[in-house]
Amino acid sequence: MVIIIGAGPIGLAVAIELKKKGIESRIIERGTLVNSIFHYPVNMTFFSTSDKLEIGEIPFISHGSKPTRHEALEYYRRAAEHYQLKIHLYEDVIKVDGDDGDFEVHTDKNSYTAKKVILATGFYGQENRMNIPGEELSKVTHYYDDPHRYTWQNIVIVGGGNSAADAALETWRCQANVTLVIRYPSLKPSIKYWVKPDIDNRIKEGSINAYFESELTEIRKSEVDIQTPDGLVTIPNDFVLAMTGYHPHFGLMQKLGIQLTEDEKKMPVFDPESLETNRRGLYVAGVVCGGMDTSSLFIENTRVHANQIAEHIEKSNS
Ligand SMILES: Cc1cc2nc3c(=O)[nH]c(=O)nc-3n(C[C@H](O)[C@H](O)[C@H](O)COP(=O)(O)OP(=O)(O)OC[C@H]3O[C@@H](n4cnc5c(N)ncnc54)[C@H](O)[C@@H]3O)c2cc1C
Structure with a gap:
């Protein structure tokens, strides 16, 4: 056996x-x-x-x-x-x-x-955890499932890979207000070639907000802190999708x-x-x-x- x-x-x-x-x-x-x-x-x-x-x-x-x-x-x-x-x-x-x-x-x-x-x-x-205050809140998930859950919500998606790009596009198309937080100066080169122009253009036109070279530093019930190259930014937030691998x-x-x-x-x-x-x-x-x-x-x-x-x-x- x-x-x-x-x-x-x-x-x-x-x-x-x-x-x-x-x-x-x-x-x-x-x-x-x-x-x-x-x-x-x-x-x-x-x-x-x-x-x-x-x-x-x-x-x-x-x-x-x-x-x-x-x-x-x-x-x-x-x-x-x-x-x-x-x-x-x-x-x-x-x-x-x-x-x-x-x-x-x-x-x-x-x-x-x-x-x-x-x-x-x-x-x-x-999941790869972010190890930041507030990660244990129920509004935070490392497993994105259905975009409809996020309709009309302020959501932050952490990560610059395929999972983050897919989640950002799907939720934006379900009328979520999406902010991407990406640690690096650009999205990962491994992004699927048919997804790359879509996500790049949504960021360029401002439909999806993106902070590059930035990290989420704290999650609270109705807002989050993001450390950006221009300083600390606080934005309203309902859900965090940590697509961190x-x-x-x-x-x-x-x-x-x-x-x-x-x-x-x-x-x-x-x-x-x-x-x-x-x-x-x-x-x-x-x-x-x-x-x-x-x-x-x-x-x-x-x-x-x-x-x-x-x-x-x-x-x-x-
Ligand atoms: C979003 C996404 C898209 C993907 N797309 C593709 C694709 O297009 N093509 C492709 O080739 N790959 C793709 N992959 C990768 C691939 O799907 C997975 O890596 C694949 O599931 C790996 O198969 P596996 O059998 O090695 O592991 P898994 O499918 O992860 O299976 C491992 C199993 O072990 C179980 N397990 C874990 N610990 C224990 C334990 N202690 N006792 C008992 N059971 C346990 C788990 O519950 C799980 O069911 C994708 C992955 C992701 C996340």
Whole structure:
């Protein structure tokens, strides 16, 4: 038995590839199926075409040129059903005892024995906090969902990446009064090429306010402070969307005995061929492999981990 921690696209892909080789697995997921995608903005469209998101050779047909969140939820649900994967939802993995061939995986509900363990926990569950006064107020979120929530409200969006640009444009089109607060002199160069002119023009014409080289310094019930190059600015505020990114659960990785690189990326140490970590029999898969570098690994370029891991486990069984 192999235990896979996380029922994201890559956890599912690993379970499918193992199944094809006749190796039994069980996925433990702390939220719902493909929990990260479930928590993406409701109107979100993937930047990848659907063929790049396919797992287990199941065709993913989408209505537009790029699939939507809703289509992806249905696709991964059907893929899991088709392969009859064993998945435990709403169960949080807390620690893993034992050694290669004889692991014991402890969750908040149960314990399971496993010969091998795969960590496919992504990064979307842990937000990068701003660590400023007022961040704990209920009007502050790190997970933007639906623009309609912000109609006729004064909102501040923190960040200069794709998530911030998408949220700014969507909420502005729902008649929110939008102010962007960006730490750098410009938006990130990684902004999707079809979004860039839209956001640039909305800022240029003054429809969306933007403070560059600026930081939010305090959030209060009905206003916020922004430190700008021209001094401290206070503006009225109803909601703050902190699009400041996410990071893998380093605490869990360390608890599991996975070594992390000492540079700012804090990547788990693993063999690039097999994805096995320094703890024998324990593998990493999917975007968790990138550590703090959350913008270079996707479903597109990590779904191949499933074959690599399944092949290595098959070999080590024979
Ligand atoms: C807005 C947005 C748009 C994106 N668009 C694209 C795109 O177009 N193309 C593309 O290729 N990629 C895209 N990505 C990236 C990609 O969707 C995600 O990185 C992808 O979900 C990664 O898959 P994963 O299986 O590695 O991790 P995840 O999908 O994050 O799955 C990890 C799972 O592990 C679970 N988990 C975590 N900790 C525990 C625990 N202790 N116990 C049990 N379960 C746990 C989580 O709940 C989660 O369900 C996008 C990301 C974002 C945020």
